[in-house]
Amino acid sequence: MPVDAASTGSGQTICVTGAGGFIASWMVKLLLERGYSVRGTVRNPEDPKNGHLRELEGARERLSLRRADLMDYESLKEAIHGCQGVFHTASPVTDDPEEMVEPAVNGTRNVIRAAAEAGVRRVVFTSSIGAVTMDPNRGPEVVVDESCWSDLEFCKNTKNWYCYGKAVAEQAAWDEAKEKGVDLVVINPVLVLGPLLQTQVNASIIHILKYLTGSAKTYANSVQAYVHVRDVALAHILVFETPSASGRYLCAESVLHRGDVVEILAKFFPEYPIPTKCSDEVNPRKKAYKFSNQKLKEVGLEFTPVKQCLYETVKSLQEKGHLPIPSQNDDPLKIQG
Numbered sequence: 001m002p003v004d005a006a007s008t009g010s011g012q013t014i015c016v017t018g019a020g021g022f023i024a025s026w027m028v029k030l031l032l033e034r035g036y037s038v039r040g041t042v043r044n045p046e047d048p049k050n051g052h053l054r055e056l057e058g059a060r061e062r063l064s065l066r067r068a069d070l071m072d073y074e075s076l077k078e079a080i081h082g083c084q085g086v087f088h089t090a091s092p093v094t095d096d097p098e099e100m101v102e103p104a105v106n107g108t109r110n111v112i113r114a115a116a117e118a119g120v121r122r123v124v125f126t127s128s129i130g131a132v133t134m135d136p137n138r139g140p141e142v143v144v145d146e147s148c149w150s151d152l153e154f155c156k157n158t159k160n161w162y163c164y165g166k167a168v169a170e171q172a173a174w175d176e177a178k179e180k181g182v183d184l185v186v187i188n189p190v191l192v193l194g195p196l197l198q199t200q201v202n203a204s205i206i207h208i209l210k211y212l213t214g215s216a217k218t219y220a221n222s223v224q225a226y227v228h229v230r231d232v233a234l235a236h237i238l239v240f241e242t243p244s245a246s247g248r249y250l251c252a253e254s255v256l257h258r259g260d261v262v263e264i265l266a267k268f269f270p271e272y273p274i275p276t277k278c279s280d281e282v283n284p285r286k287k288a289y290k291f292s293n294q295k296l297k298e299v300g301l302e303f304t305p306v307k308q309c310l311y312e313t314v315k316s317l318q319e320k321g322h323l324p325i326p327s328q329n330d331d332p333l334k335i336q337g
């Protein structure tokens with residue numbers, strides 16, 4: 001953290017929706033470290049799964065947890081009132097259309113409406129790569145950037161309801177913000193990994209956990225972009241703090257084939273039953289797509305390398321008791337050189 005960052009947020013309150021989640025917990029942590037006061041919305045403040053938030057440095061003095069549901073406008077209005085900014089991160093993360101689409105879309109509209117009523121300075125919305133890349137007509141030479149939008153019909157036809165819900169929610173955020181005169185900035189993270197602050201394993205972490213527990217016997221012939229959770233949280237803060245920030249920001253560090261992921265994991269953690277075979281031995285290996293993360297670099301974000309991100313993810317899963325700790329004395333990072 002830069003020397004003066006601890007006082008950047010002094011006197012300002014940010015509402016973080018879904019504060020107990022994987023990414024939002026890191027937002028709360030970094031905001032508190034920068035001197036902000038934080039209103040975190042959770043569906044149940046008494047649920048022990050949100051207890052980690054109260055342990056964060058500065059939480060006792062500057063964090064308050066409010067009960068709010070995305071489908072309950074009054075609860076959001078009460079939580080957002082008096083805040084200078086809103087980081088809207090709460091969303092279902094599921095492929096069940098019933099559970100996904102309505103809370104993602106109407107919840108986002110509710111948050112923007114409440115932010116307008118409260119007169120907040122800026123709303124930062126956590127969208128997704130799912131609102132960006134799901135386009136079967138994009139050629140291999142196209143550089144994926146903030147101008148790309150997922151094809152809604154394609155998402156529907158492939159029953160990719162998570163991506164559909166996130167894309168429609170982002171569109172709703174832009175429409176609502178325009179109508180209500182709200183200053184909106186959007187972050188589109190790719191698959192997020194890194195250390196967990198919360199006790200429960202969230203969906204994106206399972207993407208890696210399955211390769212370590214023996215539950216995945218093979219890896220898929222597909223590619224995926226990755227980013228560190230701390231970088232995602234910091235991206236939200238940087239665009240909030242940069243008056244000239246506007247539009248969408250693609251938040252991605254690298255694109256890897258699953259074969260690269262298992263290779264990196266196996267080098268760091270050879271004790272786990274990490275798959276060595278691709279489930280598709282017929283088709284050519286899928287190629288990584290090109291992307292640009294230049295916009296976020298321009299607001300000062302320095303991305304954590306994906307190898308470090310994978311390493312920290314596994315160490316965290318061990319520390320939180322989600323993985324057995326291998327009996328090895330040496331630090332694999334040192335072995336790697």
Ligand SMILES: NC(=O)c1ccc[n+]([C@@H]2O[C@H](COP(=O)([O-])OP(=O)(O)OC[C@H]3O[C@@H](n4cnc5c(N)ncnc54)[C@H](OP(=O)(O)O)[C@@H]3O)[C@@H](O)[C@H]2O)c1
Pocket residue numbers: 017018019020021022023024042043044068069070071089090091092093103107126127128129166188189190191192193202203204
């Ligand atoms: N992780 C990734 O790879 C990734 C990548 C791109 C974008 N994103 C986006 O980042 C955001 C956070 O994701 P995450 O990975 O941190 O997931 P997470 O740990 O599952 O967090 C999701 C949060 O949303 C809350 N939530 C869900 N439905 C709600 C509702 N109806 N009302 C109020 N709160 C509700 C959950 O609260 P409860 O604890 O009460 O269930 C939880 O705190 C989401 O918008 C997701 O789409 C994630």
